[in-house]
Amino acid sequence: MDFLERITIDPGICHGKPCIRGMRWPVEVIIDMLGSGMSINEILEDHPELERDDILASLNYAKMLVSGRTINEAA
Structure with a gap:
């Protein structure tokens, strides 16, 4: 997958920040929750609109940015 x-990324949603599936869930918020020590299961329990693959997508997006790649290079 x-x-x-x-x-x-939509300029009309969260000021154009990368978000999950067009929802008002910026990737940075997902990463922040993980960084604060929440498990994937805890995040999903607290926020049922999110899916496990959304969290994994956030991690993969962060990995891509840290590696210096862009979305165009990943495609």
């Missing part, structure tokens, strides 16, 4: 398909 191409996790990056779950990441959307």
